[in-house]
Amino acid sequence: MSSAAQTTGSGADEVTVRGARLPRDQRRAQLLDAANDVFTTRGYHAAAMDDIAAAAGISKPVLYQHFDSKLELYLALLDQACDALVEVVRDGLDSTDHNADRVVAAMGAFFDFVSSTSGEFRFVFESDLTGDGRVQERLWRVNNDVADLIAAVIAEDTRLPPEHSKLLAISMVGLAQVGARYWVSDRSAAIGLEQAKALVSTLAWRGISGFPLHEPRERG
Template sequence: MSETAPAQQRGVRLPRTERRAQLLAAAQRVFSANGYHAAAMDEIAEQAGVSKPVLYQHFPGKLDLYIALLESHVDELVGRVQEALASTTDNKLRVQAAVGAFFDFVNNDAGAFRMVFESDLRGEPAVQDAVDRATSASVDAITETITADAGLDEAKARLLAVGLVGMSQVSARFWLTHHSTMSREEAVALTATLAWRGIGAGFPLQGK
């Protein structure tokens, strides 16, 4: 058995939420190592230290497991963006925190990032819906903040939010490949400065 799944885990009854988290963690390791198509439910069960029937009790099939894992990563990213926007009322710092949320998501778990932004199952409707939500929910959160603080109508605020999210995603993905030449802090600062000079200078905080 894999070292990541100690023998004593077999036969141990865990609360459903803990077992689900354990299975998703094992699935992440297998999907990251093998890709979706080469990943096997046998190996995921082995990595988790459970029998296949236990795995199938929680996830009826490999696609169900993949989508559940993908949704958990999307929730994490959206949560990071929402937390960044709520962390301060200073809009310059908000922009930097929002950009940083994408870099931290990329930096903390490259496998999660690749599932969200580089999934090889984009043709699967449920996968595409989850991937689209990673962008749309982030855009929604930023749109709401820009609308409230810059006094723009929803359409203009949404266009700016799409630009900020797109810039952050692409910059973070590029940095992931080339980050040996630049620190996370420097990369975030550069990207945030570019965004702030467009959003902050062009659309200052209403009432200031």
């Protein structure tokens, strides 16, 4: 008898593996978690589907029931990481109407992202597949989506033209991304998370606050 059997009904699609039955969406989440650990530890090129299957505690045929290739699995994780970054920046910007606090939230979101124990930031900031067009498109899109969120706030508060607001936003994204990547890779600097966020946010605020508000707001 095969070690893996798949049953599909009108409800949840279930997969039976070594005596354990999980709904298909739960199995997919389990496989993504295992693949995340393997890719972030070994990188794309050194990782093998055998390694991922072993990390998930399943057979390789079951892994291929969910993902046709290693690249498909990697792209699914990259999509997940990109969505997470956009969401954390959006949440930060939506958390306050105070302009200085918005800068802190936007810049700090990148540091929160890289400090996550999941390590998913490596798919966005340190991908070893940047030569692949599908990866390039996703990386361009996430930077553009985050910049659009920040640009909308800049345009609303300063009434700068859209192209000016977008350039400023892209520059802020670059500052936050490079700063966060340096911070997470250089632990010898002994700068705590909150201090790192404050330093980069102060730099960004000193720059963006030079553009006058269209309608100055009272500080609460």
